[in-house]
Amino acid sequence: MSALRExxxxxxxxxxxxxxxVLPPGLYAGRARMLVMRSALASRSVWLAIxxxxxxxxxxxxxxxxxxxxxxxxxxxxxxxxxxxAAFIAPGLLxxxxxxxxxxxxxxxxFIKLKYAKLYDAMLATPLGPVDIALGExxxxxxRGGMYSAGFLGVMLTIGLISSPWALLALPAAxxxxxxxxxxxxxxxxFMRSWQDFDLVQLAVVPMFLxxxxxxxxxxxxxxxxxxxxxxxxxxxxxxxxxxxxxxxxWSALGHVTYFVxxxxxxxxxxxxxxxxxxxx
Amino acid sequence: xxxxxxxxRGLRKRFGEFEAxxxxxxxxxxxxxxxxxxxxxxxxxxTMRMIACVSPRSDGELQVLGMDPDVDGPQIRARxxxxxxxxxxxxxxxxxDNLHVYGRYFGMSRAAVRVKATELLDFVxxxxxxxxxxxxxxxxMKRRLTIARSLVNDPxxxxxxxxxxxxxxxxxHLLWDRLFRLKQHGATLIITTHYMDEAxxxxxxxxxxxxxxxxxxxxxxxxxxxxSTREVLELRFPPGAEASWPETxxxxxxxxxxxxxxxxxxxxxxxxxxxxxxxxxxxxxSTLVRxxxxxxxxLRLTGRSLVH
Numbered sequence: 001m002s003a004l005r006e007x008x009x010x011x012x013x014x015x016x017x018x019x020x021x022v023l024p025p026g027l028y029a030g031r032a033r034m035l036v037m038r039s040a041l042a043s044r045s046v047w048l049a050i051x052x053x054x055x056x057x058x059x060x061x062x063x064x065x066x067x068x069x070x071x072x073x074x075x076x077x078x079x080x081x082x083x084x085x086a087a088f089i090a091p092g093l094l095x096x097x098x099x100x101x102x103x104x105x106x107x108x109x110x111f112i113k114l115k116y117a118k119l120y121d122a123m124l125a126t127p128l129g130p131v132d133i134a135l136g137e138x139x140x141x142x143x144r145g146g147m148y149s150a151g152f153l154g155v156m157l158t159i160g161l162i163s164s165p166w167a168l169l170a171l172p173a174a175x176x177x178x179x180x181x182x183x184x185x186x187x188x189x190x191f192m193r194s195w196q197d198f199d200l201v202q203l204a205v206v207p208m209f210l211x212x213x214x215x216x217x218x219x220x221x222x223x224x225x226x227x228x229x230x231x232x233x234x235x236x237x238x239x240x241x242x243x244x245x246x247x248x249x250x251w252s253a254l255g256h257v258t259y260f261v262x263x264x265x266x267x268x269x270x271x272x273x274x275x276x277x278x279x280x281x
Numbered sequence: 282x283x284x285x286x287x288x289x290r291g292l293r294k295r296f297g298e299f300e301a302x303x304x305x306x307x308x309x310x311x312x313x314x315x316x317x318x319x320x321x322x323x324x325x326x327x328t329m330r331m332i333a334c335v336s337p338r339s340d341g342e343l344q345v346l347g348m349d350p351d352v353d354g355p356q357i358r359a360r361x362x363x364x365x366x367x368x369x370x371x372x373x374x375x376x377x378d379n380l381h382v383y384g385r386y387f388g389m390s391r392a393a394v395r396v397k398a399t400e401l402l403d404f405v406x407x408x409x410x411x412x413x414x415x416x417x418x419x420x421x422m423k424r425r426l427t428i429a430r431s432l433v434n435d436p437x438x439x440x441x442x443x444x445x446x447x448x449x450x451x452x453x454h455l456l457w458d459r460l461f462r463l464k465q466h467g468a469t470l471i472i473t474t475h476y477m478d479e480a481x482x483x484x485x486x487x488x489x490x491x492x493x494x495x496x497x498x499x500x501x502x503x504x505x506x507x508x509s510t511r512e513v514l515e516l517r518f519p520p521g522a523e524a525s526w527p528e529t530x531x532x533x534x535x536x537x538x539x540x541x542x543x544x545x546x547x548x549x550x551x552x553x554x555x556x557x558x559x560x561x562x563x564x565x566x567s568t569l570v571r572x573x574x575x576x577x578x579x580l581r582l583t584g585r586s587l588v589h
Contacts, residue, residue: 026334026354031388038382042373045414118369124335125363125431126386127355280335281296 027276028131035123035136036143039105050144053101054151057093061155064215065089076217078239079248083163090161091170091245092214094152095237098174099181099205101145106185107201110137111192120279130275134268138182145178146171156245164247173244173257177237180260183267184233190274208234233263286311286438286469287332291341294327301327303493304341309438309471314464316480316487317473318575320583324493325473326366329442332471334358346437359387362436366443368423370415376426377402377411380433387434394433401429405459421452428459439463441472445479457482477575487575491583501575508581509573510535512551516544516558516565526563533557538580547577 043050065086072085113119120133150171156162185201192198212234218226229235240256243249287309294302302324309315317325330336332345334354343350345357371379377398384394402408405425410418418426424444431439444460445453460483464470474480480487481501489497489504497504514534518526526544527537533554534546544565548554551570 026352029355029388031386034382034385037385038371038374041378041382042371045373117372118365118367119371121335121365122369122371122383123386125333125358125361125365126383126434127359127388128386129355280337 027129027272029127029129030132031128032132032135032139034128035133036139039137039140053097053104053144053148056100057097057148057152058155060093061086061090077246077248078243079246081246081248083246084161086159087161087163087246088242089215090152090156091242092212092238094149094156094170094174094245095177095234095241096209096214097148097152098145098177099209099234099237101148102141102178102182103185103201103205105141105144106137106182107189107198110186110189111198114189114278120275124279130279131272133279134186134271134275137186138179138264138268138271141182141185142175142179145182146175149174149178162245164245166243166247166249167245169249170241170244173237173240173253176257176260176264177233177240180233180263180267183264183271185267187267187270187274190271190278208232212238214238233259236260284311285309285344286346287315287471288344289328289332289341290343292328292331292338292343293340294324294331294336295339300339301493302331305488305490305493305495307488307495309469311469312467313485314460314470314472314483316484317471317490318475318477318480318487318579319473319490320475323490325490326442328490329440329471329473333361333363333440359434360437362431362434362439364424364427364431364439364441364444366446368427370423370426370430372415375412375414376407376418379415379426380430383430384433389434397433401432404432405429406455419452421448421455424448424452424456425459428456432463437469439468439470441470443473443475445474445476453479477579480575489579489582496582497578504575504578505573509577510547511549511573512547513571513573513577514546514548514551514554514558515569515571516546516563517542517567518544518565529561530558530563536581545577545580547573 065084069085074082075085075088077083077088120130123133124130153162153167153170153174157167188201211229212232213229214234218229218235221229236256236259240253243253285308287307289305289307291304291306292302293300293304305324305328307315307328317323317328319325327336331338331343331350334345334350334357337351346360348357350357371382374382380398380401381394384397385391389397399408402411405428407418407422407426407429410422415423415426428441428444441460445456448456457479460470460472464483470483472479472483484501486500487498487504488495497508499507516526527539530544530546531537534548536547538545538547546554546558555568555570
């Protein structure tokens with residue numbers, strides 16, 4: 001255990017070394033994991049809200065997959081193979097749960113801690129800097145998105161909606177998705193001024209959930225609209241995870257992963273800069 | 282380099298067009314309680330934030346614990362204890378976990394932080410509330426917990442921004458008692474306040490700030506000696522009746538201040554002035570002879586009373 005701790009400390013120190021070179025000095029103490037620890041501790045008092053996040057995609061799966069699915073019959077999968085409707089939408093719901101888990105903590109919770117609880121002002125009276133805060137909060141949101149994804153993946157496995165061992169990679173894929181949404185969520189929230197601005201989050205998330213080839217294939221759209229849908233991050237998440245759970249993963253998966261790496265990096269850089277401006281004024 | 286824990290020369294802070302701190306010099310020595318006294322908006326909190334390394338200075342020199350906040354912010358903050366103006370405790374955590382988590386931010390081990398939390402809860406008399414959520418605490422208790430939290434890293438320098446504002450008298454006295462004990466144990470404290478009694482009780486040395494500048498500096502007693510008289514005679518009149526009296530009484534005292542509700546006559550011997558005033562036919566509704574306080578110093582320096 002202590003060896004593990006040593007290792008993680010060393011890892012933190014090296015990462016600090018790397019980040020210090022790309023960021024102004026004094027913004028990073030290499031202790032982002034303390035924020036993750038803090039969030040885990042705080043989550044004990046809101047465990048019900050956290051657990052409820054598991055059930056949302058499950059309810060969709062039952063209502064749409066089993067209910068609507070009995071009318072739909074089978075659907076063509078990514079390589080033209082026939083899938084039950086439930087097996088078609090389940091990876092879409094998995095991607096959505098990774099997104100939702102990450103979005104909740106990086107928008108609403110983050111806003112409260114930033115503006116009302118003044119939690120980060122308290123942290124800045126310690127060696128922690130804005131970069132620790134950005135990394136730590138992204139880390140926790142990612143963990144929460146990952147937990148939902150793991151739970152949902154377990155359900156998919158149990159009721160036989162997984163048709164390939166590639167599905168094992170759906171969990172790391174979901175972590176990429178969650179980290180990208182968490183980073184962008186924090187970056188966007190740092191610009192928000194009041195609760196009204198959060199309507200914009202809903203405005204982004206709900207259509208994305210409905211139209212990112214979650215419930216029907218991309219081929220349903222006219223080609224002009226297909227381009228638009230393909231720009232959505234959730235479309236890439238759904239495609240990536242669907243290709244893994246149905247076992248047709250190809251080089252295109254790397255394209256999707258690249259999309260999320262870029263999104264996460266941009267989000268993290270913007271979030272760090274904004275937090276520096278907001279907290280060290 | 283001197284042995285000052287904080288040294289500022291020509292320190293300035295601008296927010297856009299507004300200049301909150303307009304060039305101040307400070308030296309805070311080890312083991313002393315140093316006060317910033319002044320009304321709201323005087324620039325006290327801006328100065329404190331610069332010393333706390335969370336607000337880059339706009340101009341001038343600043344050294345805290347011998348280091349430059351612009352370069353070594355995290356290293357300096359690791360050795361400071363900060364009590365902010367508004368409590369920012371972690372309301373999602375219990376009383377004890379607030380101390381635990383905070384210690385971990387400083388890089389302390391779990392074992393070390395456990396021992397420290399128990400010791401600090403005892404020091405601020407919150408041991409029996411250790412497992413309660415923070416939200417259930419009273420204002421005074423939250424303040425005490427914030428002070429305990431600021432001590433978790435054994436700071437070499439403590440920064441307290443209006444530590445007792447908004448507390449009832451009993452809670453204030455309990456807090457002063459704790460701060461006084463810290464002082465006796467050799468801690469160096471920097472306090473901002475707009476309470477005169479707080480400054481007089483706690484501070485070894487203080488600066489009076491007004492409009493972003495330091496207008497006076499010294500120990501509370503030095504300031505009183507320099508800027509006020511030994512005693513003050515306060516005369517209260519019925520509303521509207523006091524207007525004509527200052528001229529009648531001006532030659533009796535070293536200085537006369539007219540406040541909305543009373544007249545202050547500064548003199549070495551207050552009773553003598555009162556007797557002379559009575560002989561001249563002055564008939565106030567009530568009278569009070571008291572010793573000069575920092576409030577009088579402030580009035581003299583800025584022409585305004587501090588607490589309205």
